[in-house]
Amino acid sequence: MNNNYVIIMAGGVGTRFWPFSRSTNPKQFHDVLGIGKTMIQQTVERFEGICPRENIYIVTSKEYYDITKAQMPYLNDDQILLEPNRRNTAPCIGYACYKIAAQNPNANIVVAPADHIILKEEEFRKRINIALHFSAKNDVLVTLGIKPTRPDTGYGYIQFAESEGDIKRVRTFTEKPNAEWAVKFVESGEFVWNAGIFIWNVNAIKKSFEAFLPEMAEAFEEIKGDFYTDREEEALNRAYPQCKNISIDNGVMERAENVYVVLSDIGWSDLGTWKSLYEISEKDENQNAIDAHVMLYDTKNCIVKTPKDRLVVVNGLDGYIVAEYDNVLMICKKEDEQKVKEFVATATSRGKEFV
Template identity: 85%
Template sequence: MKDNYVIIMAGGVGTRFWPFSRSTNPKQFHDVLGVGKTMIQQTVERFEGVCPKENIYIVTSEEYYDLCKQQMPYLSDDQILLEPSRRNTAPCIGYACYKIATKNPQANIVVAPADHIILKEQEFREKIKIALHFSAKNDVLVTLGIKPTRPDTGYGYIQFTESEGDIKRVRTFTEKPNLEWAVKFIESGEFVWNAGIFIWNVQTIKKTFEMFLPEMAEAFEEIKKDFYSDREADALKRAYPQCKNISIDNGVMEKAENVFVVLSDIGWSDLGTWKSLYDVSDKDENQNVIDAQTLLYNTKNCIIKTPQDRLVVVNGLDGYIVAEYDNVLMICKKEDEQKVKEFVAAAGNKGKEFV
């Protein structure tokens, strides 16, 4: 396992999960599922047996350094990579890969978000190991594809070509299709959801950056001598303005021809919204998801998540989100959860302490 590395992306704010997810304390640092561990702690533990703990790197924002140290005290400062600004996933991944390459040119890397749910963890590890074995021996970019259970318009889709086994060559990527196309994708049997989990060896990803994102590759190549030193932070402030604000999907995966997908059934959800948390959570006899002290009357199909030291009495609600964290209480129809971003913008006008 010594050549296996994991990069966990943990710099996002998770606005759609407000008021629980805040700019000062986003959802990856919360115990969203009520299991006694935060999402990022669960993500790190998920890779036990895949790579040593000293080979796990967290890429996050400067303001979340303390949260990372509190929740993962076993990580050294060299394993907590602090971006000077948010510029989407390509710079985030490029920074970590180029840094790891200076330490281990044979590194075989998994990239994963910090805030996803994976219910079938043993199956997940098996799929990751299949992908790592493939990427260690081949000049390939690999992603995990989730077998879809419904025509969801909130996910990206990967079309694959038929071949033996779990590893398929990728034909196309499609970002969040409309419902008509999502239904056609599901019916064809040729599409999986894009989980945003990537696997490659470090030499392959460097060559790919040089091909498709040359300015970014040059920026990180120029500062490689400063990695693992007290000059790293200042070097990054020089490099990041040269990096395009672009996702790894748009910048690399959709353009490369050596892309493969491992078909996976791992109980995955990206937990991007309150509805996605409702969908994966256990429900009571009235289809309510409760993480709170409650007295419920004639209430069904709701998700209620509030502080445990507060009693919440609800009467006559059907299909609502009731969410309280710190100084904000939100009550909203589940079907209107796309308005949460509007609420956040309006709350910001009331004061920074609300967002």
């Protein structure tokens, strides 16, 4: 287990979850489910028994150092990796993997987002351990695949080749298909959702960076002697401008031929939108999901999340999001939640304090 490491990606802003998720306090640092733990705290705890706590690395932005340290005080500063700027997931993962490689060339690594929901945590650990045993002994890149419950166009899809056992060779990746193709994918039974959770040994992922993102590989290889020293920040400022702004999916996973998927039924949600929170939340007899001090009249199919110290009265709504945090209240039809990014753009022009 001492060779097992976990990288948790926690630098995103979560714009689609505005106004709850804000640039100064994004959703991974919130108790979204109202259970007394933030999403990133839940994510860290999920890996207990998979790797030692000293092998957990958080990759985030400089502005989130204080909140990361406050929520996980047991992490030392070498475990909190601060990106100079956001350049998508490939540089984020590359930085963490090359840093871990400088300490342990036998590292076996899990990469996970900080803001996903896993309802079946024991089953999740079983699936991760299956993947880790496989990646420890083979030159492979592994991802978890979630059996789709609907033809959702908001997820990436993985087509796998039929074979015995839980580990399948990946045939194709398709990023967010249109509705017609999503229906075909689900009906075929050959596709799973891409959970964005990856497992590999450090040598396999370094070889993949060298093959598919050579400039990025070179940038991190050049500064490997600066990791775990007081020169690390300065070295990163030199390396990051050489890193392409690209996701690990587009940069590596879609191009590699040694990719496998572990089929998983783990109660997964990426919790990227208000609709996804509504779907996993408990609901009252009128299908309302409530996390608020609220009085409802003639209201159904709504999600209401507002401060507990404010009484909210809602009358006559069907299928709405009612969300308040800090100085912003949003009332929006659930079916129009894709407009949230538009709302954020307009709110930005009103002042940084609103985003």
